[in-house]
Amino acid sequence: MKKLFRWAFDRNKDDRLSILRQVGLCKGLSRNVLMKLLVDLVEKEYQQGDLIFAEGDTGKALYIILNGSVSIVKRCGNEDKVLATLSAGSFFGELALIDQVPRFASATAMEKTTLLIMYKSYFDDLIKANNAMSSRLLLNIVELLTAYVRKNHAAYRCDRDE
Amino acid sequence: MKKSEEDLLTELSKVHHQMPRWVLVLIASMALVVFASHTAGLLVLLLISGIFAYLFSSLINRIEYFGIKRTVAVAALYGVALLLFTAAEFLILPCLKNETAHLSAQLPDITRQAEAAFSGLKGYPFTEELIDRILEGIARPGHMLSTTLNSSEVFSQAASLTFAMILIPFFVFFILRDWPAMLKAFLRRLPAAYVETAIAALAEINILAGRYLRGLAIDCFSIACIASFGLWALGVGYPFTLGIMTGAANVIPYLGPIVSCAAASLIAFIQFKSAGAVINVLMLYTAIRLIDDFVVQPLTIGRSVRLHPMLLIISIIAGQRLFGIMGMVLAVPTVTILQKVVQILLDHRQRMRTRTAAATHIQKIIV
Numbered sequence: 094m095k096k097l098f099r100w101a102f103d104r105n106k107d108d109r110l111s112i113l114r115q116v117g118l119c120k121g122l123s124r125n126v127l128m129k130l131l132v133d134l135v136e137k138e139y140q141q142g143d144l145i146f147a148e149g150d151t152g153k154a155l156y157i158i159l160n161g162s163v164s165i166v167k168r169c170g171n172e173d174k175v176l177a178t179l180s181a182g183s184f185f186g187e188l189a190l191i192d193q194v195p196r197f198a199s200a201t202a203m204e205k206t207t208l209l210i211m212y213k214s215y216f217d218d219l220i221k222a223n224n225a226m227s228s229r230l231l232l233n234i235v236e237l238l239t240a241y242v243r244k245n246h247a248a249y250r251c252d253r254d255e
Numbered sequence: 256m257k258k259s260e261e262d263l264l265t266e267l268s269k270v271h272h273q274m275p276r277w278v279l280v281l282i283a284s285m286a287l288v289v290f291a292s293h294t295a296g297l298l299v300l301l302l303i304s305g306i307f308a309y310l311f312s313s314l315i316n317r318i319e320y321f322g323i324k325r326t327v328a329v330a331a332l333y334g335v336a337l338l339l340f341t342a343a344e345f346l347i348l349p350c351l352k353n354e355t356a357h358l359s360a361q362l363p364d365i366t367r368q369a370e371a372a373f374s375g376l377k378g379y380p381f382t383e384e385l386i387d388r389i390l391e392g393i394a395r396p397g398h399m400l401s402t403t404l405n406s407s408e409v410f411s412q413a414a415s416l417t418f419a420m421i422l423i424p425f426f427v428f429f430i431l432r433d434w435p436a437m438l439k440a441f442l443r444r445l446p447a448a449y450v451e452t453a454i455a456a457l458a459e460i461n462i463l464a465g466r467y468l469r470g471l472a473i474d475c476f477s478i479a480c481i482a483s484f485g486l487w488a489l490g491v492g493y494p495f496t497l498g499i500m501t502g503a504a505n506v507i508p509y510l511g512p513i514v515s516c517a518a519a520s521l522i523a524f525i526q527f528k529s530a531g532a533v534i535n536v537l538m539l540y541t542a543i544r545l546i547d548d549f550v551v552q553p554l555t556i557g558r559s560v561r562l563h564p565m566l567l568i569i570s571i572i573a574g575q576r577l578f579g580i581m582g583m584v585l586a587v588p589t590v591t592i593l594q595k596v597v598q599i600l601l602d603h604r605q606r607m608r609t610r611t612a613a614a615t616h617i618q619k620i621i622v
Contacts, residue, residue: 101327132319143447207269
């Protein structure tokens with residue numbers, strides 16, 4: 094039956110779907126939910142050197158990298174420190190979904206990069222739905238934040254031991 | 256090219272470079288207003304198509320979640336709509352056609368009956384002028400129908416209606432199908448610094464307009480059903496026509512319910528010739544209002560529209576003056592959205608001030 098109606102299905106989204114499956118935030122989400130994200134979220138292409146957001150901006154969106162790479166840079170005094178270089182399947186700006194505090198660092202496209210942008214009000218609507226998907230998303234975010242806390246705690250202990 | 260022409264071009268390019276941006280924006284806005292005033296009919300058609308496309312866009316998105324192509328989803332929606340229209344033609348429309356035909360035929364008779372019914376009240380102070388106005392109001396549609404029937408005006412109106420009935424589904428199809436591509440093309444051209452603001456504005460508009468328009472559609476349908484059933488239970492004539500009119504008028508806050516209540520009361524008064532029937536209709540419409548305000552609207556529209564009552568009335572009157580009935584219907588969501596967009600733009604302006612310094616430092620790293 095599915096073979097008969099193959100012409101009706103959109104095969105172009107399959108590549109993007111496989112990238113979305115690798116994203117930590119989307120862990121455990123069903124194919125239909127991932128398709129929902131692909132349909133609903135806004136896609137934007139950035140050129141090399143484009144500033145995606147700057148340190149100190151009020152964060153309002155999360156970004157998922159579909160292709161290309163992004164550099165996360167933090168200003169320390171007069172110096173700029175590269176915290177991470179992210180590639181396809183990574184995401185950044187997740188803290189903006191929890192509270193609208195100023196961005197901790199800046200994000201810049203290192204090459205031609207395509208991002209999927211999840212705005213805070215969309216995320217809030219997903220959470221308000223109060224179903225299995227919203228619980229899974231929240232759980233994924235809690236896991237990420239827990240990982241940050243563990244990492245920082247370990248770094249703090251190493252500094253103290255030295 | 257002659258020397259004088261070259262000089263002129265150089266002068267023009269100098270003017271272009273010297274001209275402040277706001278002058279260009281002002282000229283472009285004026286050109287847009289002139290264009291809009293000359294093509295108002297087409298713009299209204301596009302606006303109606305946009306609203307229909309918007310109402311159905313979430314359904315199309317839901318079909319897309321299953322991996323089905325957008326074009327196929329839109330075509331399937333048109334197929335289902337065609338089936339529903341065919342079913343309505345056989346099941347609901349005959350009943351509605353009978354009622355409206357009967358009402359049109361009875362209009363001169365209703366005018367005479369209303370004159371007779373109101374004549375008894377003419378002796379009371381302040382009532383004479385009011386009654387004359389009401390009778391004039393009832394007589395006018397009857398007069399209009401009898402004079403314009405079979406005239407060329409009817410044909411031109413029918414032609415523009417047919418034109419609209421062909422163009423609206425055509426526009427809706429392409430807006431529904433191509434909206435994601437249009438949005439993508441717009442974002443591709445948008446400078447990176449404006450992306451978050453643009454998406455913020457789009458997300459807020461989507462949430463506000465979506466909640467309002469979809470909520471309003473469900474609200475009107477529910478009110479039309481309740482009013483039709485209530486009027487039928489009271490034995491008032493033309494319950495379906497009046498019910499549909501009540502539902503449709505409900506889109507205009509405050510004024511719509513008053514107009515539909517007045518029309519139903521008038522029909523009841525002429526039909527039963529008693530104040531008791533009018534009181535029954537008034538009680539029914541009060542009950543409908545309470546049900547709408549405390550049960551239906553909180554479930555459908557919710558708190559998406561938070562306008563001060565004074566601003567609400569001003570926007571409805573301004574909408575009516577500018578775009579007629581369509582302006583009255585769209586005044587509330589438009590002002591709500593404008594309020595939100597202005598807030599987002601002010602936030603963006605604030606953010607851009609802090610951003611410029613950071614951008615300069617990041618560029619150094621990339622270079």
